[in-house]
Amino acid sequence: MAKEGEQVVMQGPVCPLPLPHGEQVVLGHGSGGRMTQNLIEGTFYPPFDNPTLRVGDDAAVVASPPGGRLAISTDSHIVSPLFFPGGDIGRLAVCGTVNDLAMVGARPLWITAGFILEEGLPLETLQRVARSMAEAAAEAGVQIVAGDTKVAEKGKADGVFINTSGVGWIPEGRQVSGANARPGDAVLVSGPVGDHGIAVLAARGELAFEATVESDIAPLNGLVEAIFAVCPQVHVLRDPTRGGLATTLNEIARQSGVAVQIDEAAIPVRPAVAAACEMLGFDPIYVANEGKLVAVVPQEHAESVLAAMRGAPYGEAACRIGTVLEAPAGRVLMRTGIGGTRVVETLAGEMLPRIC
Numbered sequence: 001m002a003k004e005g006e007q008v009v010m011q012g013p014v015c016p017l018p019l020p021h022g023e024q025v026v027l028g029h030g031s032g033g034r035m036t037q038n039l040i041e042g043t044f045y046p047p048f049d050n051p052t053l054r055v056g057d058d059a060a061v062v063a064s065p066p067g068g069r070l071a072i073s074t075d076s077h078i079v080s081p082l083f084f085p086g087g088d089i090g091r092l093a094v095c096g097t098v099n100d101l102a103m104v105g106a107r108p109l110w111i112t113a114g115f116i117l118e119e120g121l122p123l124e125t126l127q128r129v130a131r132s133m134a135e136a137a138a139e140a141g142v143q144i145v146a147g148d149t150k151v152a153e154k155g156k157a158d159g160v161f162i163n164t165s166g167v168g169w170i171p172e173g174r175q176v177s178g179a180n181a182r183p184g185d186a187v188l189v190s191g192p193v194g195d196h197g198i199a200v201l202a203a204r205g206e207l208a209f210e211a212t213v214e215s216d217i218a219p220l221n222g223l224v225e226a227i228f229a230v231c232p233q234v235h236v237l238r239d240p241t242r243g244g245l246a247t248t249l250n251e252i253a254r255q256s257g258v259a260v261q262i263d264e265a266a267i268p269v270r271p272a273v274a275a276a277c278e279m280l281g282f283d284p285i286y287v288a289n290e291g292k293l294v295a296v297v298p299q300e301h302a303e304s305v306l307a308a309m310r311g312a313p314y315g316e317a318a319c320r321i322g323t324v325l326e327a328p329a330g331r332v333l334m335r336t337g338i339g340g341t342r343v344v345e346t347l348a349g350e351m352l353p354r355i356c
Helices: 034-048 089-102 123-140 195-204 221-230 244-256 271-280 299-310
Strands: 069-077 107-118 143-152 160-170 186-189 236-238 259-263 294-297 319-325 332-335 341-343
Touching: 034 123, 034 143, 069 089, 089 107, 089 123, 089 160, 089 221, 107 123, 107 221, 123 143, 123 160, 186 299, 195 271, 221 299, 236 244, 244 259, 244 294, 244 332, 294 299, 299 319
Parallel strands: 107 143, 259 332
Antiparallel strands: 069 160, 107 160, 186 294, 186 319, 236 294, 259 319, 332 341
């Protein structure tokens, strides 16, 4: 016991100030304290900066355009490797959400981004991802207005996982759905299929395989607006991501209760993608895309829509690949190169894991 007037010195564990960590993600970056704030202010604010984000509240408050309807989408993104020819997980996250909104006729406006980071991730990698997201958002004309960061222990994640949610505005009069295809409609695709899946597979370096293919990741909302400018009666829009073109067409056929007939010779595939698929035993119509869309439009508008697509970014190689039929309902049929017809089934599993 201390005598009167003596200074008492407390013994025991203390909580020192955290050491600065400027090169790698550590668990403290997910603590919600000063290190989290430093990560937000140093890594996320600079590329994403906008007045709504800078408010710093628990939710973003934005003004909705008058009339029309709101569209909301959410998606989670995991890919290995994080960077590959033509893109990276950051561009993938933004473009994927932008495109999901655009495929229901919405004009994308705002995105939120949630990051799950693995302890030990180089901060330079995270900064590179954030810059890529900012560039993709600027290209698409959207703002990243809110976000969240969590850190998982080393070995319990895979570098970076990103969840994005998006909000868009659907102007009055647009009625786009996978259930709206009608017999006689034309089926169009905006360009060659299979680029993204083959580019990511080649980037992994796990096979004795090289291909000069770049991912097609792109925001397609500008292309969608070009379509609506000449054809307000668009019936269906879809981006053929996981499962590729074949699975997307099957989804449309089932939703609409119609048949979709496509011509194998009309489906655009780059020679390098075709060669890679032949070597690996893949069918390119099942390989993932991240910058292509399928449009189902009334027959009388097919040529004007094709012309508009070819005159817009990311639609230069658009072409017609098929027609909607009344029966057999829920089926996709392909006219083959040898003159026969075969049924195109939905992909049962995942040919290429963790592509998008």
